[in-house]
Amino acid sequence: MEETETLKVRIKMPDGRSWIPKFVQSIDQEKCIGCGRCFKVCGRDVLQLAGLDEEGALIPLDADSDGDDEYEKKVMTIIGQTNCVGCEACMKICPKKCYTHEAMAEVLSP
Numbered sequence: 342m343e344e345t346e347t348l349k350v351r352i353k354m355p356d357g358r359s360w361i362p363k364f365v366q367s368i369d370q371e372k373c374i375g376c377g378r379c380f381k382v383c384g385r386d387v388l389q390l391a392g393l394d395e396e397g398a399l400i401p402l403d404a405d406s407d408g409d410d411e412y413e414k415k416v417m418t419i420i421g422q423t424n425c426v427g428c429e430a431c432m433k434i435c436p437k438k439c440y441t442h443e444a445m446a447e448v449l450s451p
């Protein structure tokens with residue numbers, strides 16, 4: 342059987358340093374306070390603020406939306422995961438440590 346090697350996808354920066362992008366996987370909506378900070382730093386149409394109602398259903402909202410009786414709390418959601426470029430700006434600005442990111446694996450055949 343052929344052996345394969347798994348590597349993390351790595352990018353070479355203009356200054357010669359290497360960087361491993363880590364792509365958004367999930368947001369912990371239990372911890373999220375719906376502050377919208379992550380939405381403001383992401384320019385890739387990955388995120389969408391939503392209202393979470395009593396039954397756990399999500400209602401899409403504008404980032405500037407005020408409180409509304411139709412939902413219990415505001416939470417951030419992922420609507421365009423494949424647009425993510427792995428910069429982790431959302432994770433760095435999140436005050437509640439809601440984010441999980443992962444590097445993309447590349448499988449190399451011998």
Ligand code: SF4
Binds near residue numbers: 364388428
């Ligand atoms: S890692 Fe970057 S591109 Fe991806 S969701 Fe976060 S801020 Fe947006």
Ligand code: SF4
Binds near residue numbers: 372373380417434435
């Ligand atoms: S920055 Fe964190 S707490 Fe604020 S909306 Fe985004 S995921 Fe939720």
